[in-house]
Amino acid sequence: xxxxxxxxxxxxxxxxxxxxxxxxxxxxxxxxxxxxxxxxxxxxxxxxxxxxxxxxxxxxxxxxxxxxxxxxxxxxxxxxxxxxxxxxxxxxxxxxxxxxxxxxxxxxxxxxxxxxxxxxxxxxxxxxxxxxxxxxxxxxxxxxxxxxxxxxxxxxxxxxxxxxxxxxxxxxxxxxxxxxxxxxxxxxxxxxxxxxxxxxxxxxxxxxxxxxxxxxxxxxxxxxxxxxxxxxxxxxxxxxxxxxxxxxxxxxxxxxxxxxxxxxxxxxxxxxxxxxxxxxxxxxxxxxxxxxxxxxxxxxxxxxxxxxxxxxxxxxxxxxxxxxxxxxxxxxxxxxxxxxxxxxxxxxxxxxxxxxxxxxxxxxxxxxxxxxxxxxxxxxxxxxxxxxxxxxxxxxxxxxxxxxxxxxxx
Amino acid sequence: xxxxxxxxxxxxxxxxxxxxxxxxxxxxxxxxxxxxxxxxxxxxxxxxxxxxxxxxxxxxxxxxxxxxxxxxxxxxxxxxxxxxxxxxxxxxxxxxxxxxxxxxxxxxxxxxxxxxxxxxxxxxxxxxxxxxxxxxxxxxxxxxxxxxxxxxxxxxxxxxxxxxxxxxxxxxxxxxxxxxxxxxxxxxxxxxxxxxxxxxxxxxxxxxxxxxxxxxxxxxxxxxxxxxxxxxxxxxxxxxxx
Numbered sequence: 001x002x003x004x005x006x007x008x009x010x011x012x013x014x015x016x017x018x019x020x021x022x023x024x025x026x027x028x029x030x031x032x033x034x035x036x037x038x039x040x041x042x043x044x045x046x047x048x049x050x051x052x053x054x055x056x057x058x059x060x061x062x063x064x065x066x067x068x069x070x071x072x073x074x075x076x077x078x079x080x081x082x083x084x085x086x087x088x089x090x091x092x093x094x095x096x097x098x099x100x101x102x103x104x105x106x107x108x109x110x111x112x113x114x115x116x117x118x119x120x121x122x123x124x125x126x127x128x129x130x131x132x133x134x135x136x137x138x139x140x141x142x143x144x145x146x147x148x149x150x151x152x153x154x155x156x157x158x159x160x161x162x163x164x165x166x167x168x169x170x171x172x173x174x175x176x177x178x179x180x181x182x183x184x185x186x187x188x189x190x191x192x193x194x195x196x197x198x199x200x201x202x203x204x205x206x207x208x209x210x211x212x213x214x215x216x217x218x219x220x221x222x223x224x225x226x227x228x229x230x231x232x233x234x235x236x237x238x239x240x241x242x243x244x245x246x247x248x249x250x251x252x253x254x255x256x257x258x259x260x261x262x263x264x265x266x267x268x269x270x271x272x273x274x275x276x277x278x279x280x281x282x283x284x285x286x287x288x289x290x291x292x293x294x295x296x297x298x299x300x301x302x303x304x305x306x307x308x309x310x311x312x313x314x315x316x317x318x319x320x321x322x323x324x325x326x327x328x329x330x331x332x333x334x335x336x337x338x339x340x341x342x343x344x345x346x347x348x349x350x351x352x353x354x355x356x357x358x359x360x361x362x363x364x365x366x367x368x369x370x371x372x373x374x375x376x377x378x379x380x381x382x383x384x385x386x387x388x389x390x391x392x393x394x395x396x397x398x399x400x401x402x403x404x405x406x407x408x409x410x
Numbered sequence: 411x412x413x414x415x416x417x418x419x420x421x422x423x424x425x426x427x428x429x430x431x432x433x434x435x436x437x438x439x440x441x442x443x444x445x446x447x448x449x450x451x452x453x454x455x456x457x458x459x460x461x462x463x464x465x466x467x468x469x470x471x472x473x474x475x476x477x478x479x480x481x482x483x484x485x486x487x488x489x490x491x492x493x494x495x496x497x498x499x500x501x502x503x504x505x506x507x508x509x510x511x512x513x514x515x516x517x518x519x520x521x522x523x524x525x526x527x528x529x530x531x532x533x534x535x536x537x538x539x540x541x542x543x544x545x546x547x548x549x550x551x552x553x554x555x556x557x558x559x560x561x562x563x564x565x566x567x568x569x570x571x572x573x574x575x576x577x578x579x580x581x582x583x584x585x586x587x588x589x590x591x592x593x594x595x596x597x598x599x600x601x602x603x604x605x606x607x608x609x610x611x612x613x614x615x616x617x618x619x620x621x622x623x624x625x626x627x628x629x630x631x632x633x634x635x636x637x638x639x640x641x642x643x644x645x646x647x648x649x650x651x652x
Binding site: 003010011013014306307310311312313314315316317318319320402403406407 | 460464467469470489490493494495496497498500502504508509510511512513521522524525526570582
């Protein structure tokens with residue numbers, strides 16, 4: 001193999017310009033593949049991070065997957081019962097504190113109670129509908145990153161006034177309310193006066209313009225149900241374990257327990273399709289690059305037909321002759337891939353410096369994922385396709401009948 | 411033929427090129443080539459001289475008949491085995507030097523040794539330099555073929571043919587593209603290989619003067635041997651075929 005490698009190296013060196021063109025083809029293919037993979041995976045990671053950050057990993061609500069059996073169904077073994085008035089159940093999770101204690105015992109993370117209700121926020125003659133979320137300021141930091149999103153005030157500020165609220169910055173802007181403003185929150189069954197004690201900003205427009213945080217007690221008053229806890233929010237050390245943990249919570253509590261993956265099932269399945277598209281495009285780029293390698297190896301074998309005949313007449317085995325051209329393609333593929341690493345990295349740096357301005361999100365930079373896996377995959381595909389591209393003409397070259405060439409030359 | 415078992419023995423070999431109109435290159439050839447012989451294969455153009463040489467050198471496969479090298483039948487051998495036998499037992503010199511242009515002449519001479527793998531690269535290098543020096547090319551070892559004259563290149567081709575110390579050198583018009591002075595030099599080298607080194611040389615040539623200075627002349631017409639006899643002053647027994 002050393003001999004084949006030496007001859008291959010000599011061929012490559014002797015054809016610097018052709019080699020450079022083939023190398024450039026592979027390098028550009030690998031570089032753009034790395035850039036595309038970084039961009040696609042970066043945006044996917046960023047998207048998932050935002051999903052995971054913005055939402056609890058698991059939401060346990062007071063709903064059930066299947067409607068609970070009605071008392072009449074339990075009492076009579078009839079095939080069907082019609083015309084009965086269903087029993088009205090009290091809203092909220094039963095014994096929420098006991099449920100929380102139970103969850104705290106085994107989940108690898110934290111759980112916090114909350115009350116979800118809706119209300120209309122009134123201030124200075126303006127009415128804006130919003131989700132009012134009752135939270136426990138002590139436990140909330142363990143299940144959400146709201147603390148980090150506070151622009152003014154803090155979660156503890158909720159204790160400073162009666163019926164204190166924290167508004168999203170866009171909501172506050174819509175209302176024209178500032179910290180200290182006294183607003184009115186109109187719920188389904190009642191109305192309370194409240195004081196703005198803080199402003200938060202998540203960067204997600206839908207959240208910032210329609211969410212209000214309050215103490216559990218305040219939300220319970222607004223929902224007109226003392227002790228109501230209609231949602232337990234869970235944050236795990238490993239967000240990817242949410243699916244399995246949610247299933248177990250649901251088995252143990254009977255309440256509908258939705259992981260962030262389930263809540264965003266449609267989006268995540270879109271990401272799978274996106275990945276298929278990405279790898280297809282990346283594969284296509286590298287395939288095109290491999291045509292360059294095929295071209296150069298074909299040209300070399302064509303030009304070297306006489307030399308091949310000579311080597312075979314001297315007694316070189318077919319495998320040695322084939323090896324020469326396979327090694328040449330491998331060298332082109334590998335060297336092109338190494339050049340492509342540098343190109344890919346530079347392209348990533350250039351893309352990473354591009355600012356993105358969106359009306360729905362804060363100004364940010366293109367999210368990119370720098371992963372050795374991208375480099376490894378691009379290299380494997382480039383070298384693999386170069387080897388295949390080189391093998392075809394190499395096999396043909398190795399089968400050359402030396403006499404035909406020698407006769408032609410003489 | 412000199413005494414002892416033939417190095418190459420051809421028995422009833424025929425080579426037909428397939429095609430719409432099949433072409434017979436050589437027909438029904440019987441030929442024994444012994445050790446330490448210098449044989450000239452002569453004949454008019456298209457008589458099958460080179461075809462016979464390629465068959466004897468295992469570069470081509472006969473359509474019928476058998477070629478034995480050192481008593482080993484070659485018809486049933488696979489291509490790799492034939493290549494191995496070619497590499498270790500036979501050396502080729504063609505009309506055109508057929509050196510690899512990107513390699514130095516030393517590397518060209520080293521190629522067969524490297525392919526056979528009996529010698530280490532260092533030993534192969536030393537032997538290549540020794541062979542080149544013995545052919546008067548000591549100061550040219552690092553040059554590329556295009557930096558040498560035609561006669562020098564052909565001497566390099568002879569050195570390459572001798573690289574693996576073969577018993578038989580097969581030369582196809584070795585002086586065909588050389589001027590008279592270079593032809594004389596190359597012929598003298600081939601003669602020396604037989605006389606002083608005990609090798610066998612089979613050379614296809616058009617040059618009857620050179621052929622007359624070999625030990626034996628095999629003359630072909632239309633793919634058949636029409637004459638196989640020792641040249642005057644040669645040591646080989648006369649044997650007339652056909």
